[in-house]
Amino acid sequence: MGPSSMIVLIIAAIVFSSVAILVAKMVTKATTNLQKGEPYECGIPTHGKTWKQLNVGYYLFALIFLIFDVELIFLYPWAVVAKHAGWTALIEIVIFFFILFMGFLYAHKKGALKWK
Amino acid sequence: MWSFSNIADSIHQWLNETFHPSVAVIFEMIIAGICVISLFAVLGLVLVLMERKVSAWIQIRMGPNRVGPKGMFQSVADTMKLLVKEGMTPSGADKFLFNLAPFIALVVAMLLMAPLAFAKNFQMWNVNIGVLYISAISSVSVISILIAGWSSNNKYSLMGAMRSGAQIVSYELSAGLSILSVVVLAGSLNLNTIIQSQADGWWIFKGHIPVIISFIIFIIAVTAETNRAPFDLAEAESELTAGFHTEYSGMKFALFFLAEYVNVFIVCAIGATLFFGGWMPFHIGHWQSFNHVMDFIPSSLWFFGKTFFLIFVIMWFRWTFPRLRIDQLLNLEWKYLLPISLFNILLVTAMAIAGWYF
Numbered sequence: 001m002g003p004s005s006m007i008v009l010i011i012a013a014i015v016f017s018s019v020a021i022l023v024a025k026m027v028t029k030a031t032t033n034l035q036k037g038e039p040y041e042c043g044i045p046t047h048g049k050t051w052k053q054l055n056v057g058y059y060l061f062a063l064i065f066l067i068f069d070v071e072l073i074f075l076y077p078w079a080v081v082a083k084h085a086g087w088t089a090l091i092e093i094v095i096f097f098f099i100l101f102m103g104f105l106y107a108h109k110k111g112a113l114k115w116k
Numbered sequence: 117m118w119s120f121s122n123i124a125d126s127i128h129q130w131l132n133e134t135f136h137p138s139v140a141v142i143f144e145m146i147i148a149g150i151c152v153i154s155l156f157a158v159l160g161l162v163l164v165l166m167e168r169k170v171s172a173w174i175q176i177r178m179g180p181n182r183v184g185p186k187g188m189f190q191s192v193a194d195t196m197k198l199l200v201k202e203g204m205t206p207s208g209a210d211k212f213l214f215n216l217a218p219f220i221a222l223v224v225a226m227l228l229m230a231p232l233a234f235a236k237n238f239q240m241w242n243v244n245i246g247v248l249y250i251s252a253i254s255s256v257s258v259i260s261i262l263i264a265g266w267s268s269n270n271k272y273s274l275m276g277a278m279r280s281g282a283q284i285v286s287y288e289l290s291a292g293l294s295i296l297s298v299v300v301l302a303g304s305l306n307l308n309t310i311i312q313s314q315a316d317g318w319w320i321f322k323g324h325i326p327v328i329i330s331f332i333i334f335i336i337a338v339t340a341e342t343n344r345a346p347f348d349l350a351e352a353e354s355e356l357t358a359g360f361h362t363e364y365s366g367m368k369f370a371l372f373f374l375a376e377y378v379n380v381f382i383v384c385a386i387g388a389t390l391f392f393g394g395w396m397p398f399h400i401g402h403w404q405s406f407n408h409v410m411d412f413i414p415s416s417l418w419f420f421g422k423t424f425f426l427i428f429v430i431m432w433f434r435w436t437f438p439r440l441r442i443d444q445l446l447n448l449e450w451k452y453l454l455p456i457s458l459f460n461i462l463l464v465t466a467m468a469i470a471g472w473y474f
Contacts, residue, residue: 027199028366083301089465
């Protein structure tokens with residue numbers, strides 16, 4: 001079908017989920033009371049705001065991921081031609097990985113890969 | 117012969133003979149949309165039932181056995197129950213984002229269907245960058261989880277979403293690298309070309325130990341990416357009640373659940389396509405007569421058989437390994453899987469260039 005299949009699939013997903021939610025809304029009867037809208041935290045009343053500070057580790061891992069993900073994108077075009085390019089492709093990627101691995105070791109040495 | 121490609125071709129021909137070509141295209145789009153939606157619904161029902169039956173079988177109990185013969189209609193009954201439950205929005209939540217998140221989850225799961233080859237010559241979109249398309253689209257799914265957790269106004273949800281974000285982005289790297297090892301061997305990003313390159317044997321047999329290593333890394337990474345046990349930190353019931361979908365109920369919860377199971381199907385289908393040859397029957401080199409006998413089994417059966425085998429393996433993991441802690445999870449990825457898969461891709465490249473595969 002070609003690229004138009006993406007549009008078909010997006011429309012299909014939106015139609016499917018909105019029909020499901022609308023049918024459920026028509027079938028059910030909504031009720032309200034004072035406690036119903038409160039966040040479910042196992043029966044204990046919520047203490048303080050939800051959007052608070054989180055462990056910095058999540059951001060550190062996200063940053064390291066960003067570096068490696070960009071590297072992964074560089075690998076895609078290389079992977080397609082690697083077999084035709086022969087041994088030069090292997091030597092080039094060894095150099096590329098060596099530089100990358102130095103950065104990885106630096107992050108490891110700095111303790112960025114350790115969960116605190 | 118009855119095959120998916122013949123049926124599709126005859127529908128295409130009939131539509132073009134009966135209607136004006138531009139009208140026929142619209143009809144084809146509608147038919148394709150309806151087919152994908154019904155595949156979605158059927159997959160959701162079948163996989164939920166399969167999960168419960170497999171877990172029951174592993175734990176030596178009966179599993180669902182009341183609704184219908186041997187509990188066949190249990191998941192239909194569950195869907196009906198979820199349909200009549202009220203889908204409420206908590207009062208402190210960000211209403212727009214809260215309602216948007218299940219849509220994104222479902223759109224992503226649906227978009228991943230496009231380049232999959234379900235049978236011989238039966239594919240929605242024969243895109244030349246299929247592998248890149250899949251890894252690009254599947255990385256969007258983390259956004260729906262983060263939105264759901266952030267907008268719920270619940271600490272459990274937020275914590276589950278952050279955990280899941282860290283976990284999915286980490287394991288995406290080794291999943292991508294293990295996929296790349298097959299791309300290096302096949303020399304193409306097109307899923308159809310990759311399947312054709314396995315006509316004389318699947319890569320897992322042709323590629324010696326390096327491809328087996330990358331398959332093992334792939335199956336670990338996709339188990340983590342789909343948030344399934346033993347990597348289900350995002351929704352660890354004993355710690356976070358239900359993680360990012362704690363506040364979801366009714367049909368919105370059902371949509372998240374459906375997207376999760378369809379994602380499991382899709383990653384298993386990709387694994388089957390790359391390592392087990394997709395719809396390609398079991399062929400051995402130049403054994404012409406053996407290959408010919410294998411060709412009699414329809415290609416769609418091969419595809420769904422391999423995919424459901426991989427799904428079974430992933431369900432098997434769930435009841436075999438205990439859940440990891442978050443530091444163990446990140447250690448496993450960054451200190452073991454990532455260096456191993458980087459080194460493994462060098463091995464695969466050397467093997468591909470030297471021609472040391474069958």
